Structure formats: C-alpha cells, structure tokens
Amino acid sequence: MITSSRNLYIDTGKVVLGNGNRGDNFEINLGNASINCKSNEKIRIHLLQFCMNKTFTDVNDTNNAFTFSNNISGNSLNIPNQNYARIYDLAVAFGTAIGNQVIADVAGITKFTLTDISPSSSSNINGTSDNIIGFTINCLNNADVPVNHGYTSLLLQSFQVKGDSAYLLGGDRIIDPLSTEPSYTITGIGGSSLTVKAFYPAVRSTMPLVYIRSNLTGNAIQSSSLSQPTGLDQLPEAFNSNILGVVSTNTEYLYYQASNERTYTLDIGQKNLSNIRIYLTDQHNRPIGRQFNQIIQTASGNGQYQSTLGNLSFSCVLGIDTVEMFQSTQNNRLQIPNQPLGDLNISYQN
Numbered sequence: 591m592i593t594s595s596r597n598l599y600i601d602t603g604k605v606v607l608g609n610g611n612r613g614d615n616f617e618i619n620l621g622n623a624s625i626n627c628k629s630n631e632k633i634r635i636h637l638l639q640f641c642m643n644k645t646f647t648d649v650n651d652t653n654n655a656f657t658f659s660n661n662i663s664g665n666s667l668n669i670p671n672q673n674y675a676r677i678y679d680l681a682v683a684f685g686t687a688i689g690n691q692v693i694a695d696v697a698g699i700t701k702f703t704l705t706d707i708s709p710s711s712s713s714n715i716n717g718t719s720d721n722i723i724g725f726t727i728n729c730l731n732n733a734d735v736p737v738n739h740g741y742t743s744l745l746l747q748s749f750q751v752k753g754d755s756a757y758l759l760g761g762d763r764i765i766d767p768l769s770t771e772p773s774y775t776i777t778g779i780g781g782s783s784l785t786v787k788a789f790y791p792a793v794r795s796t797m798p799l800v801y802i803r804s805n806l807t808g809n810a811i812q813s814s815s816l817s818q819p820t821g822l823d824q825l826p827e828a829f830n831s832n833i834l835g836v837v838s839t840n841t842e843y844l845y846y847q848a849s850n851e852r853t854y855t856l857d858i859g860q861k862n863l864s865n866i867r868i869y870l871t872d873q874h875n876r877p878i879g880r881q882f883n884q885i886i887q888t889a890s891g892n893g894q895y896q897s898t899l900g901n902l903s904f905s906c907v908l909g910i911d912t913v914e915m916f917q918s919t920q921n922n923r924l925q926i927p928n929q930p931l932g933d934l935n936i937s938y939q940n
Contacts, residue, residue, distance in 0.1 A: 591913065591914045592911045592912070592913055592914075593627075593631060593763065593912045593913065593914050594909070594911065594912045595909065595911045595912075596625075596909075596910055597638065597907055597908070597909055597910070597940065598618075598620075598866075598907070598908040598909075598910055599905075599907055600616065600618060600868065600905065600906050600907070600908070601903075601904040601905045602614070602903040602904055602905070603741060603905070605897075605898060605903070607755060607898060612887060612897035612898050612902075613896075613897040613898065613900075613901075613902045613904070614869060614870045614889070614897050614902050614903065614904065615867070615868075615869035615870070615897070616865040616867065616868055616869070616878070617805075617865060617866070617868075618865065618866060618867075618868075619864065619865045620863065620864050620865060620866070621864075622925070624862060624863060624911065625862070625863040625864075625910055625912065626861065626862050626863075626912075627628065627861050627912040628912075629861070629862075630914060630915055631760075631861075631909070631912045631913060631914050631915060632857055632858070632859075632888045632912070632913050632915055633857070633858050633860070633861070633863055633906055633910065633912055634855060634856070634857050634858075634910070634911045634912075634913050635804075635806070635808075635834065635855070635857075635858065635909070635910055635911075636818055636848065636853075636854065636855050636856075636908065636909035636910075636911070637802060637834050637835035637846070637848065637853075637854040637906065637908060638787065638848045638906075638907040638908065638909045639846065639847050639848065639905075639906060639907040640801075640802060640837050640844070640846040640868075640904065640905070640906040641843065641844065641845050641846075641904065641905050641906070642840065642843065642844050642904035642905070642908075643840065643842070643843050643844075643901065644840060644841065644842055644843055644844060644887035645889070645890065645891075645896070645900075645901045645902050646878050646879040646890040646902070647671050647672050647673050647879070647890045648672075648673045648760070648794055648795035648796075648797075649669055649670070649672060649673070649674065649680075649683075649758065649794075649795075650879035650880075650889065650890055651671065651753070651880050651881055652753045652754055652796070652797070652872060652874075652876055652880065652885065652891075653669070653754040653755050653757065653758045653796045654668045654669045654670075654753070654755060654758075655668055655748075655749075655751050655752040655753055655755055656669075656687075656746065656747065656748045656752075656755045656759070656773070657745075657746070657748075657749065657752075657763075658687075658688055658691055658741075658745075658746055659744075659745040659746075659747070660695070660741045660742075660744050660745070661693045661741060661743045662696070662740070662741065663691075663694075663695050664689055666752065667687045667688065667691055667811040669683045669684060669687055669755070669758075670683055671879075671890060673794070674709070674794050675794075676708050676709075676713065676714055676715065676793045677709060677713070677715070677719070677721045677723065677791075677792045677793075677794065677940065678707060678711045678713060679793065680758070680759070680792055681707050681708065681709070681723040681724070681725055682725075682825075684706065684723060684725070684759060684786070685704045685707070685727055685786065685847050686704070688725045688727060688746075688784070688786065689702040689704065690726065691810055692729055692784070695739075695876065696729070696737070696739050696740055697936060698731055698737050699729045699730065699731065699737045699739065700730070700731055700732050701730045701731075701732070701734075702713030702727050702728055702729055702730060703727075703728045703795075704725050704727060704728075704729065705725070705728060706724065706725060706726045706785070707724070707725045708722065708723065708724040708725070709721055709722070709723075709798055712713050715794070718913040721760075721791035721792055721793075722787070722788050722789070722790065722791055722792070723759055723760055723786075723787075723788040724785075724786065724787040724788065725785075725786055726783050726784065726785045726786075727778075727783060727784045727785075728782065728783045728785070729782045729783065729784075730782075736778070736782035736783075738780070738781065738782050739778070739781070739782060739784070741778070741779055741784075742779055742897060742901075743779070744776045744777070744778065744779060744784070745770065745772055746761075746772060746773055746774045746775075746776045746786065747764050747769070747771075747772060747773045748761045748762070748763055748764060748773040748774075749763075749764045749767060750763045750765050751767060751796045752876075752881075753881065754796040756759045756773055757793065757796045758792060758793060758794075758795075758796050758902050759771035759773075759788055759792050760788035760789060760790035760791055760792040760793075761774045761788055761790070761915050762774075762789060764899065774786055774787065774788050774789065775787045775789075778864075779811045787857055795839065797839055797872045797873065797878075798838065798839055798873075799836040799837065799838060799839060799872075799873060800829045800836065800837050800839060800844055800870055800871075800872070800878065801816070801833055801836050801870070801871045801872065801875075801883030802833065802835045802836065802868065802870060802906070803832050803833055803834065803868070803869055803870070803871055803875075804832050804834050804856070804866055804867060804868055804869075805866065805867040806832060806856065806858045806860075806863075806866065807830050807831070807832050807858070807859075808830065808831075808832075808856040808857045808858040808859065809830070809856065809857040810830065810831040810833055810856055811828050811829070811830060811831055812828060812829065812830075812831035812833055813827075813828050814827050814828065814829065815873075815874070816831070816833070816873060816874075816875060817875045818874065818875065819874050819875050819881070819883075820833055820880030821874045833856075834856055834868070834908075835853070836852060836854075836902040840886070844904075857913075863910070865872060865901060865909075868906065868931070870904065875888070878902070887900075887902075888900070889903070896914055902910075904932060
C-alpha cells in the first residue's frame, strides 16, 4: 500500500557548475524535501517521463576507431564523427580513411579513387541490399597513373577495447589486443589497389538505447555486460542494477512517457533519500559519445563544454513513493478444528 507519493521534476539544461554536475550527469539535493520512510516501509522510484534532444552523432568516439596494419605502418584510424544517411556513405568514409593512410604511407601515391562500392549509392536503408560494405581503393599519382603501394602484409581490425566499430561496419570484433585475426578481408598485395570486404551487414548507429542510471541500487537486475565499458571479461551473470530506465534513440530527440508506473521501477534499500544523481550512458556504461576513460564534457562537436555550457542535457520526471511492506507472522495462520472422517482424524492447518 502506498503511504505517500510525490513527483520530482528535473531539468539539467542550466546546470550549476561544481560538484561534478553536468547536463548528462546531474546530482540534485532534496534538502527539506528529503524522503523518509518507516521501518515497515520502502522507497520506490518510478521513471514517469524523460526527454532530451539528440545532440550527439550516431558515429562518435565509441564506434569510430579501427586499425590498419601493414609492413610499412600500423595505425588506429577514425571514421568522421557524424550521422550517415546511407550505408553507402559509411562505406565511402571507411574507404577514405584507409586511402588517406595509404597516401601517408607510400611516397609517390598522391591520390586515390574508390570503386566497386557496396551497397550502391542508390540503396537506402529500406532498399534491396544486404548492406554489407565493400570497396576498392585505387592508388594513383598526380598524373592519374596507377602506383604500386608496396604492401606485403595487410590487416584490418576492430578491437573491442577501442569501441563498437565492428558492430557499425559489419566486422568481427577482436577481443585479444595481441590478436592477428582480421575483422574484415583486405586483399591487393603486390598491386596498385586494395579491396576491402566486410562480413556482415553494417548499421548506421550502435546505440539503440540510452540508459538512465542513478547512484542508487535497488531490486532491478542487469546482465554484467551492461556495466563493463570495454566489453572485456564479461561473465554470464546478473546482479543488482542502478538502471532507472531506458529510452529509444531517435533521429531528432529521445522521449519516454510511462504507460503505467510498473514499467520502470526501482525499490531502494535505504530509509532516507536526501539526494539522487541521474546520469546517462550507452549499453556499455560509457558516457554518451565518449569512451569510458575520456575525461571530456562533449559527446559531439568541436567545443569542449557541451554538457556544461552547451546543449547536452535532459529533462525527466520521477515518481517517488513510500510503500508499506506486507508483514507476516506465525500468528496469522488459519486454524480449522479436527474433523472426523470415518475412523480417521485429519487435522487441517494453513
């Protein structure tokens, strides 16, 4: 039975600097409005509403990095951080990053062209295509004459510790940092061109949900992978969670409206609630658009203060109830007298 109920309205759009507060990681002190409950009660928190503008790009520092290794150099390359309307555009960005590195590696190669790009430029996300990325990089000089690149070994890899580029581009993720296994096929040794082919369909975004977390731990349960930013050493187990709820990532904004109060509920063990920190992460417990070890305030863009002086913020409504817990005692049993049944006496007790 609910003994008291109130709503907590939060807006982080104009955060007060200090105390680690940011637009996507915000602590609010309840002060005189703190919640207290009795020994036979518990505090229950509901996510009633959440809204934020999508001020981060689908390709960002959590999924843009891959490694191009050869006999001349080994480099971690990045796909530009932006939204991509088509898988074709993503394939061009992938090929361009490699092509630029070829120019840097090999004297005499001053330009390149991309040919045999798949999926085609006419394929959209709903079109007829397997969405598997492929392309050929043709190495040229200033006179548009083919130039041998001189590579005698080639390897393209997406390491799990560097993010989700394998998921984005359709490759095999590499768990072991010392592995020499490929994430994609790349051929062309001894020639003037390189051909790259992914294994699986590519996607334009790797963060389908934003996770709303708190500094409170309650009765919710999560898989261990939801708290491991690098994706390494994941055990097939579950434990108590601090996740208040999840919101689907949309094109322009993220919005959630509870259809009933049981959708996202967290019962907490403490008897007093005087402050609560709400922060946003992706499915790997990384801040939005950033790797877990990046101490920066910006998810996307060229500024440095998106989550304090910029537009990375959210609004939400939390319902906070105190709920009376059912108490059972030995004396609450139903006693039924002995009833004769033929020669037997059967005693019923519940």
